Amino acid sequence: MKETRHRAAGTAVKFEEPLHVGRPNIGDRDVFVERVNRILDSHWLTNDGPMVHEFEERVCELQGVRNCISTCNGTVALELAYRAVGLKGKVIVPAFTFVATVHALWWQGLTPVFCDIDPETHLIDPKKIRRLITRETSGIVPVHLWGRPAQTREIREVAEAHGLELIYDAAHAFGVSGPDGRIGNFGRCEVFSFHATKFLNSFEGGMITTNDDELAEKLRYMRNFGFDGYDTVVHPGINGKMPEVCAAMGLTNLESMDDFIGVNRRNYECYREELENIAGISMLSYPQHYKQNFQYVVVMVDRDVFGVSRDRLVEWMHENNVLVRRYFFPGVHRMEPYRSLYPESAERLKMTDHVSSRILVLPTGTSISEKEIRGVCALLDSCPRER
Ligand SMILES: Cc1ncc(COP(=O)(O)O)c(C=O)c1O
Structure with a gap:
């Protein structure tokens, strides 16, 4: 499975219209x-x-x-x-x-x-x-x-x-x-x-x-x-x-809230199915047994395993019209005025830096179809590896 996918690297799925993270859901x-x-x-x-x-x-x-x-x-x-x-x-x-x-x-x-x-x-x-x-x-x-x-x-x-x-x-x-x-x-x-x-x-x-x-x-x-x-x-x-x-x-x-959540959940499951075989991409799960809204599809990119840095992957997705987002990068301690005022805080924010340098948020919500989600995942997997 993995090898087949790697052979497909570089062959991008085409999206004519940009796909956005956070495209608004609109009820009746x-x-x-x-x-x-x-x-x-x-x-x-x-x-x-x-x-x-x-x-x-x-x-x-x-x-x-x-x-x-x-x-x-x-x-x-x-x-x-x-x-x-x-x-x-x-x-x-x-x-x-x-x-x-x-x-x-x-x-x-x-x-x-x-x-x-x-x-x-x-x-x-x-x-x-x-x-x-x-x-x-x-x-x-x-x-x-x-x-x-x-x-x-x-x-x-x-x-x-x-x-x-x-x-x-x-x-x-x-x-x-x-x-x-x-x-x-x-x-x-x-x-x-x-x-x-x-x-x-x-x-x-x-x-x-x-x-x-x-x-x-x-x-x-x-x-x-x-x-x-x-x-x-x-x-x-x-x-x-x-x-x-x-x-x-x-x-x-x-x-329409229950419908929105239903669609988000369907999207989340679909991403999970598609992404689980891509080495170096891991998805953040939602707690089971409690009501969730599934509004974000959050993945972590492990450069060493995936073979491409998170930032190069973002460029690849954007070049192909899938406007994934680096939420939340950088951590707020690296934004002004906090960066200049509290430079020492970076010392104790190791996990914040670790997560924010690997994080990626993918499009979901009511304006993306299951077929498009499969296309987003195929596109992600076809990103040319750096090694
Ligand atoms: C975690 C968090 N806090 C606060 C806000 C601010 O909300 P608003 O954009 O409605 O001002 C947002 C989003 O925009 C957010 O994501």
């Missing part, structure tokens, strides 16, 4: 247009309108959480959450994440302290969190990366033992459950993103979920300039509101 167009017409007829375009209310209620039901606070995007949701829980000084966060997790800390005047990950799961390593705690640490921000739940029980124990705040970046984990329950219910609050590239999108959008009613009330004021009614301002705030049209998109896509 007619239902969405009908909702937009209702918004236009009502002239209620934003400011806590009925679509936003319905979206928040539906997400509360789905996640089994008491409060959902929708926002204009996930980054502003993170900033609101960091500020509302009162983080101060230093905050422990993985460097293997999208830069927004860390930028939002920075933007709030907080100092990120980068923690390494477990190379098997790509998630923050609770044992390594412990070693980074000092008197200046006020909180931990773990990320449920790729939608794989972080080790919520162990992390909670660490946070409680040291009196630290705990906020989860759940941008990838909408609709997911882990051994300890549904994502959305952990820490003081959790933050989701409904950006267009997420499997469930509201064009742009975010959501903070919490079972703490007081925190929820504060967050609602903060996302709307601190207003309580028409004229009274009770808290400092910003404009973090989700517009009605975004909520309409979120609601419409929510109605």
